[in-house]
Amino acid sequence: MRFFVSALVSFLALANNVFAKSGTGDSVLVVIDPSLKKEDYSKFFGGLEERGYQLTFRGPRDAHPPVEQYGIPGFSHVILFTPETKSYASDITPQSLVGLLSENTNLLVTLSTKQTPLSSLSAEFSLIPPPPGTPLISHHPARSEPATVIPIPVSESPLLTPGTSPVWFSGVPHAFGNSPYLVPILRATSESFAADSLDDSGADALVDASEKAGEGLWAGSHLGLVTGFQTLKNSRVVFAGGVEMFSDEYANKALPDGTPSGNEKFVKDITAWAFRETLALRIDNTTHHRAGEEVPPETYTTNDQIVYTAHISAYDPKTSSWKPYSGITDMQLEFTMLDPHIRIALPPVAGEPGKYQVQFRAPDRHGVFKFVVDWRRKGYPLLQTSTTVPVVPPRHDQYPRFLSAAWPYYAGAISTSVGFFLFSALWLAGDVEGKKKKGLKTE
Numbered sequence: 001m002r003f004f005v006s007a008l009v010s011f012l013a014l015a016n017n018v019f020a021k022s023g024t025g026d027s028v029l030v031v032i033d034p035s036l037k038k039e040d041y042s043k044f045f046g047g048l049e050e051r052g053y054q055l056t057f058r059g060p061r062d063a064h065p066p067v068e069q070y071g072i073p074g075f076s077h078v079i080l081f082t083p084e085t086k087s088y089a090s091d092i093t094p095q096s097l098v099g100l101l102s103e104n105t106n107l108l109v110t111l112s113t114k115q116t117p118l119s120s121l122s123a124e125f126s127l128i129p130p131p132p133g134t135p136l137i138s139h140h141p142a143r144s145e146p147a148t149v150i151p152i153p154v155s156e157s158p159l160l161t162p163g164t165s166p167v168w169f170s171g172v173p174h175a176f177g178n179s180p181y182l183v184p185i186l187r188a189t190s191e192s193f194a195a196d197s198l199d200d201s202g203a204d205a206l207v208d209a210s211e212k213a214g215e216g217l218w219a220g221s222h223l224g225l226v227t228g229f230q231t232l233k234n235s236r237v238v239f240a241g242g243v244e245m246f247s248d249e250y251a252n253k254a255l256p257d258g259t260p261s262g263n264e265k266f267v268k269d270i271t272a273w274a275f276r277e278t279l280a281l282r283i284d285n286t287t288h289h290r291a292g293e294e295v296p297p298e299t300y301t302t303n304d305q306i307v308y309t310a311h312i313s314a315y316d317p318k319t320s321s322w323k324p325y326s327g328i329t330d331m332q333l334e335f336t337m338l339d340p341h342i343r344i345a346l347p348p349v350a351g352e353p354g355k356y357q358v359q360f361r362a363p364d365r366h367g368v369f370k371f372v373v374d375w376r377r378k379g380y381p382l383l384q385t386s387t388t389v390p391v392v393p394p395r396h397d398q399y400p401r402f403l404s405a406a407w408p409y410y411a412g413a414i415s416t417s418v419g420f421f422l423f424s425a426l427w428l429a430g431d432v433e434g435k436k437k438k439g440l441k442t443e
């Protein structure tokens, strides 16, 4: 019976692992507002299909297909091309979208200058929308397009292809709250600002309003345009300030200097990140043992030499499989009992892909310790693991028999013995000599 239970438990654990391994998944639900035409975004959707995604389209008020059934998400990823939609079918609410994220579904959300359920959702993720009706405006660089259609240079980010050309953007910016899980991807240019009119006549009123509200000025490069959020479950959501940046029109529109725009590459990179193709890492397993041994002991003794090993792999979208990954150079291992007693670098092992190893001496304290790895970097998944081990003092017969530190005591005992021996010998010998001298005198 016990065997069956443990077999069942390990089978369930294995099944769970298999599900976790399929990782992302290919089904995508695209919720698209009837006012937007699918054909205007053919490059974006075509690119997704080329990469192997199966797209299912649905209007925001359609009941089918549902995003979730009996608590189980129907799709691996959801794209919301509904920047101005105010009413949805009952299965799409900010709460249900947050629920999808906690069920490991990824989201791509587009926003607009209107106040909608999606702008309330963005506020839950620590993005602060400007007052309604204030798009991003910039009069630089000089160009024939309206001031709300802005070429934005792409800054460096681990999740974007280096050297991406500036992208055309039109939409709403947002300020950042203080959530550490935000991943800014595209920021506004320093000459741009959010305002409700193109002719700058309301600019003073806007400054007054923002000062009164204590939010600072809605201007400059501290504003975000496209921002990601990495949840504690490692699902991802990307908020884009406008839907036009995904369109064929913006992908084909040349920049003011005549070169092609980076929109097509940029939207590919952000969906690849959001759908966990890129920067997807996981800890496969961790082991620990005494130096010179192979298996983990039941307990460690204080001052033991301990070897800790972690295996990490990264998802490779080209082969749809997990490959050993040795690219992390700043990971740390902590050996903690309430506080970290030891915090030490956990470097990759040269020549063994995916393996990270360190050897250290256990502290001279006994108690229940934990090996903790907690690696958090912007744009990367959280890598967290913790293993509990007891550290005990040495047994009575495990202490060394000879202590070099005790040499003063050893020397004291030896010198007393030697002294006693010398004294006895001298005293006895002296006595005989005395007698002899006496004898000589009496003779």
Ligand SMILES: *[C@@H]1O[C@H](CO)[C@@H](O)[C@H](O)[C@H]1NC(C)=O
Pocket: 284, 285, 287, 311, 313, 324, 354
């Ligand atoms: C740990 O993971 C690595 C890489 O995935 C694998 O090669 C190794 O066999 C695993 N070790 C154990 C003990 O499962």
